Amino acid sequence: MRAVVFPRPGAFEVADVPRPEPGPGQVLVRVRACMICATDKKILDGRFAGTRFPIVPGHEMAGEVVGTDRRVGVEVHVGCGTCDRCREGLYNLCLNYGRRETGHAHIGFTIDGGLAEYAAIPASALHDLPAHVSFEEGAWTDNLGVALWALERGRIAAGDRVVVIGPGAIGLCASQLARALGAACVTLVGHAGARLERARPFADEVLDEAQVEARAGTADLVVEFAGTAQAARDALRLARRGGRVVLGGATGQGVELSGVDLSTIVRGHLDVMGSVANPKGVSGRALTVLARGGVDVRPLITHRFPLDRFADAWATFLERRDGAIRVMLLPGEN
């Protein structure tokens, strides 16, 4: 079969490789849609400790289970199921991370993923796609779960004034989900420019960073998916006293937070939380919101390529050509 392969850090190719054989608890999925994201760049650069090369990347994916008519989206984290965190349902925090022999899998990170015609996927990672949800929409299964989990971490409530920092793919899912969950007002914050302009339909208002100060202390809930120290400072600044702040952007090491007066948190009586990935089948509930029209991911898919044109897709995404948000690879199409 054709697959994108990262043979070693810094190198990629589209190659003919053997079709994977599902192991215990796994099923063979014919991949119909798979996107690329900034995390794939971290993997390629060798900055992801759990990855062993060569690897087939790809984790934002949907397809059909071979030999059935099941159409499925894939959730990225699979826990061992027996460690203390997995037993709490927090399998995204599995204590056996990267140890395949325990059953743990991080799809496209520690086991081969979906930038291929076929992938062997643990059955526990699959979510059935609701009727009328396309494969391209289903490829958002994990992203929608990430966004919904951050909002739920922040105890979103109907009537909340919500701010989302970071107008990328996950932020635009979060802003739409916040609306669907009854937020009174959703504000998106980002760098002024084409990408922020593209975000306008997905929020009630859009602010660039220079406008943050005027809104200090006004948000019931702030969710951050930008990953910079400035975004975290803005998030703390925007929350009202007694408000909630969820930081979800800085998933890699190396971003330090300075310049925060701790009284902002203490006297501000803030709940400040980190959020990574999504546990507890949140992705499945997010798909239900999608199926009911609460979220529309189709406008966020800005480019499409057949798998063999991965190099073009990769450059389009990395260079944000034409304001690229998500670039879709379509295995099996030419």
Ligand SMILES: [Zn+2]
């Ligand atoms: Zn991703």
Ligand SMILES: [Zn+2]
């Ligand atoms: Zn575990």
